[in-house]
Amino acid sequence: MPTIDDVAKACGLSKATVSLVMNKSSLKVSAATRTRVMRVAKEMNYQPSARARSLSRQRADMIGVVTSRRAHLLADAYFGALIDSIVECAAEMDQTVAVYNGRIWVDDEKTQTVFGDGRCDGLLLLVAEDERALTAALSKSQVPFVTVNSSGMADDINSIDIDNVDAGYRMTRYLLDHGHRRIACLRTEDRFSIERLAGYKKAMAKAGEAFDPRLDVTGHYAPEVSGYVRAQQMLRENPLGITAIFAATDGLACDAIHGIKDLGLRVPDDISIVGINDTVDAVRCNPPLTTLRQSVESIGVEAVRLLMDLIRDPNQEARHIIWPTQLVVRETVAPPAPAMSGGEIRNSRKTGNQEEIRI
Secondary structure: OOOHHHHHHHHOOOHHHHHHHHOOOOOOOOHHHHHHHHHHHHHOOOOOOHHHHHHHHOOOOEEEEEEOOOOOOOOOHHHHHHHHHHHHHHHHOOOEEEEEEOOOOOOHHHHHHHHOOOOOOEEEEEOOOOHHHHHHHHHHHOOOEEEEOOOOOOOOOEEEEOOHHHHHHHHHHHHHHOOOOOEEEEEOOOHHHHHHHHHHHHHHHHOOOOOOHHHEEEOOOOHHHOHHHHHHHHHOOOOOOOOEEEEOOHHHHHHHHHHHHHOOOOOOOOOEEEOOEOOHHHHHOOOOOEEEEEOHHHHHHHHHHHHHHHHHOOOOOOOEEEOOEEEEEOOOOOOOOOOOOOOOOOOOOOOOOOOEEEO
């Protein structure tokens, strides 16, 4: 395999000049020289060494994606779409991506060993279960990082997310505006989900409905605590008179729909349900899910751009980006059946200045 020395010799130039051309340096090299070097390199099938280039630039040209999610990461509708967009955007910026999943951040020393050795120029942290120890260790090691879907971070930490409290409020409000009063909240224990619960509580309080902790149901993606199981547990006899479910994610919502139907109930005739995210799961549900869209792909792209800005200038002021959302109306919400209604039925309407999409 030809080396940079071979190309320099064939061009009659110094190795330094050829290196400037191959690394697309902004230092002055004549157009004719650049053209000649690129032609000879192509004829010789010369491939620049990524390792050598990174050493000369003191950059690895690699970013890391870190998540606590352990299994089926890329198969997940949300994480799969997010990571796809990150990889695509990174490639356009000549960056490679390393994915670290299922790690437990037990102490500063382990974190610094993994990420403080220069293997990655920066990190994107995707919904870590508890970022405090991790972010503290990364800051101590001076590793650039951006948190994604982890709102409520410290002022000096770069982040991008939707307004999760507002998201929970809007979707609960949508159910209230259709006449529902006994609304269950089905969520995970993640930070973003707890914030969406806060929005649910806010909407219920504004509607004059006292918070009932029995309607706050925690589920996850493991079979024994899935949305399917939790929905059936809530509704098997339905002593609480539930007529609607606000699910903090589309995945939980779609699992719950399967559970509801397997009980012999109908969506939305017997039970209405909404989610958040508008992943591919929402479209594939039967019936298709009414949800709140966050542009996962756009968030991934913006996260990469924010991280690359931070890598170039680590001293810049921290930025906190709140991404807009859109209500997507499909087929999983209807007024409660007369026998199940807990209050006056009102017409649905737009809230605030957010866009509503009917599909």
